Amino acid sequence: MTDLVVKSNRLVQALQTLTLSETRLLQLAIVDARETGQGLSTDEPLELDALRYAKAFNVSPDAAYLALIEAEDSLFKRQFTITNEDGTLTKSRWIQDANYRKGEGRILVTLTRVVIEHVTKIDGFEQYFTSYHLKKTADFKSVYAVRLYELLMQWKSVGKTPVYELNKFRSQLGIGVNEYTRMEAFKRRVLDIAVDQINEFSDITVKYEQHKKGRSISGFSFSFKPKKATIRSIETNRDLNTTDLFSRMTDKQRYLFATKLSELPEMGKYSQGTESYPQFAIRIAEMLQDSEKFKELFPYLQKVGFASA
Known part of the structure; x- marks a missing residue:
């Protein structure tokens, strides 16, 4: 799995x-x-x-x-x-x-x-x-770290988020109306812990910026990037013949060609269980983010027209 x-x-x-x-x-x-x-x-x-x-x-x-x-x-x-x-x-x-x-x-x-x-x-x-x-x-120990990571992953293609309005952001993290009502407590007990755990245990590093209306904090935005070790492991494993194509593949192309690959009969050996074509396409798109998998699937990508895209 x-x-x-x-x-x-x-x-x-x-x-x-x-x-x-x-x-x-x-x-x-x-x-x-x-x-x-x-x-x-x-x-x-x-x-x-x-x-x-x-x-x-x-x-x-x-x-x-x-x-x-x-x-x-x-x-x-x-x-x-x-x-x-x-x-x-x-x-x-x-x-x-x-x-x-x-x-x-x-x-x-x-x-x-x-x-x-x-x-x-x-x-x-x-x-x-x-x-x-x-x-x-x-490895996260805080549920707020999991929730924040999920919210960040919506924006992984650009590495930054819009401003999350404070009250809605608290609800998205799962904080009760009467919990951590003081900003100092919210940042110390929720936000900073979540950011620290993401930076320590996950594949990205993140930092936040607070936004104000008047003198009060009204929301937060986040910027993040892959850790250097993650980038380095991808780069060192690339095959010279596919490096340029791998690096040039945009997110839009990745999902487009993943959908095409999901319908290719030869790709049947990669399918799992009773997953649908759209579910299979999602997994293929994730596979195409890995340089070794990209190299493995490259002949099939050529077959559905990627090299000439």
């Missing part, structure tokens, strides 16, 4: 309140639902086990068991609010039922219709979805 977390941008931007263990369980549910094809129906539960959780997030089996128990009791009650294209709001739960199998270390959860729509109906164009590999957030 590639452990690729994919959500629509609207779901990433949703107003939500989740604990770290709940967020992690949903990450696993989204990854496994998309990659196995199970759990993509409101009639079919998805099975998650403690050992999978423990391995994914580098925690002990005991901690993983506790996370599953907590999820059965609390995740079912959690709600989020998503903004629709017409500006109206939809409120939904994350899961519609949960069944913890005591003594077996596993839980069966069924995602809600709204969640399923926003993790499966992806049309392959970057502006509509956010994706990242689970391992990029696995």
Whole structure:
């Protein structure tokens, strides 16, 4: 499995309140639902086990068991609010039922219709979805770091975000109305911790700028870039014959040709489970960001016209 977390941008931007263990369980549910094809129906539960959780997030089996128990009791009650294209709001739960199998270390959860729509109906164009590999957030200890990282990944092609209005930003991070109401506490207990963990554990470095209206802070914007080690590992592994093409491929081209490749019969060996063509295209687009995978897929890219694009 590639452990690729994919959500629509609207779901990433949703107003939500989740604990770290709940967020992690949903990450696993989204990854496994998309990659196995199970759990993509409101009639079919998805099975998650403690050992999978423990391995994914580098925690002990005991901690993983506790996370599953907590999820059965609390995740079912959690709600989020998503903004629709017409500006109206939809409120939904994350899961519609949960069944913890005591003594077996596993839980069966069924995602809600709204969640399923926003993790499966992806049309392959970057502006509509956010994706990242689970391992990029696995070592975060703060749920706010996970949420901030997701918000940043919407803008990974440009490396900077628009200004997030303060009150909405707090809700997107999952902060209650009465929590960290003083700016000093918000920055010290939430924002700075999230930024520090992203800088320490993830594949990017980020910094923020605060914006004011009058004397009060009204919002924050962020700029970020890949860590030098990440850039260096990509550059040193490039094949001389494909270096120029790899470096010249734009994000728009990457998603365009990923869609074409997903429909190529020869690419069938890379397909996983029962994923749809759009889901397969998303994974291919991620593969094309890796120089070695680009080199491996280059003959197929030529076949669908990339070299002459």
